Amino acid sequence: MRASTDNSVPTTEWEGPAGFERFGLAGRFAVPDARRFRSTWRGLVVDGVQIGEWSTSPISGAQRPRRDAAAVMLVHVAEGSMRYWSDGRAVDARTGTLHLLSAADQIRFAVPEPSRMIRVTVPAAFLPQEVRAATSGSVGQVPVTRVTSGLTSLVEQVLDPMFGGASSPAARAVRALAVAALEDSVPEAAEHDLRSQILDHIERHLADPDLGPQSIAAAFGISLRWVHHVFNVDGASVARHIRERRLDMVAATLQSDRRFPRIGALAERSGFAARDQLTRAFKARYGMTIAEYAERAGEGRPPAPLAGDGAESA
Structure with missing residues (x-):
């Protein structure tokens, strides 16, 4: 595992059998071949909102729920695909789709191909009460709107190794746009x-x-x-x-x-x-x-x- 920082954007890499062993500390995972395993997380916390980009080779498993803090995650599949299970439902997350998940839920997933995902985690305390009630559990796929697309673009700007970082001008708009995106994403199902x-x-x-x-x-x-x-x-x-x-x-x-x-x-x-x-x-x-x-x-x-x-x- 290697950790580095590009323009105030912390980056962690896991590679090979040793890297997979360290990666596995966050949950229960399996890979087709640990020798070819490679996973990278670039992320930071901006005004209480965690943003990040996860790139990974094929992997499956279950991430441990975060019981310490109520939070809602918006996950955008930028490249590749993923299947995940929530409340007994299987959801196919394809390139370009957006998904709303609860950090308090244990999410089982399988990434069958090299993939890249953008994740925005917003503490429930930042959300209006009605949105918090509607997103108390994982919802699944939600519509991609102009607001959510704007959030994804903004996050990629903040994570840019050349011009991004927590002190970049784009970072100042992350929290407000993240909350607006969640308000815009409360689906009919919820x-x-x-x-x-x-x-x-x-x-x-x-x-x-x-x-x-x-x-x-x-x-x-x-x-x-x-x-x-x-x-x-x-x-x-x-x-x-x-x-x-x-x-x-x-x-x-x-x-x-x-x-x-x-x-x-x-x-x-x-x-x-x-x-x-x-x-x-x-x-x-x-x-x-x-x-x-x-x-x-x-x-x-x-x-x-x-x-x-x-x-x-x-």
Whole structure:
């Protein structure tokens, strides 16, 4: 293993059997032929953000997770290819693709050919709360955008052995652009995962009259704006979904109970703050009163909800 510095850019090289043995201290790895093994890391930390370029001959293994600090990694495959496994999923990382990984996860990978990758590691503390929540685990491949392409180009400038370094003009923009790139890279998959968690939270708290966008934001540690952003992927609002699920509960009760329940009790069990609020919302959704619905349900003919309703928010 050799370490050097070109214009304030530290470089470490591992070569041959001895180099591979030292490289293996960072995790569990395997190579086709240790005699031909060659791996180079050039990197530095700029304003708390680690940037680097990893060039390697074929290698496979698993890198140890960093449990000491929560961080998010953007990995750009500049040359070659890699396959990695995260949460049981296999992802093929080809030249030109960008991938979002969590430093806290153990990532298994296989590099089948000589490859070069650009990596940017951003501490989670630098990220807005909503982005931190959406990237708490490895996400996988994310779209390449103008912002992420700009970050990759900037990192290569900072790592340039002739003109780069931590004190170069380009280095001053690394942190801001890295955070912007992560905000730009939060993919639909991560948003849908967060939305699924919110839906589950709603189902478990329907009877709570305080359930709403603000309480959800507080429960997940995200902004109110982000709650609405994540939830509105299909055009439905959070408040409307909560109201409709509460009305579904009421309708199910009317279909299963032989005796007509008190409306006040129905409102309390389904999370409505007042019986008047329940009766108005129910009629708007089903086009009839609760008593009329109960009568139809008793005859085995429960009406379906109307195509749309104009009930006020829950």
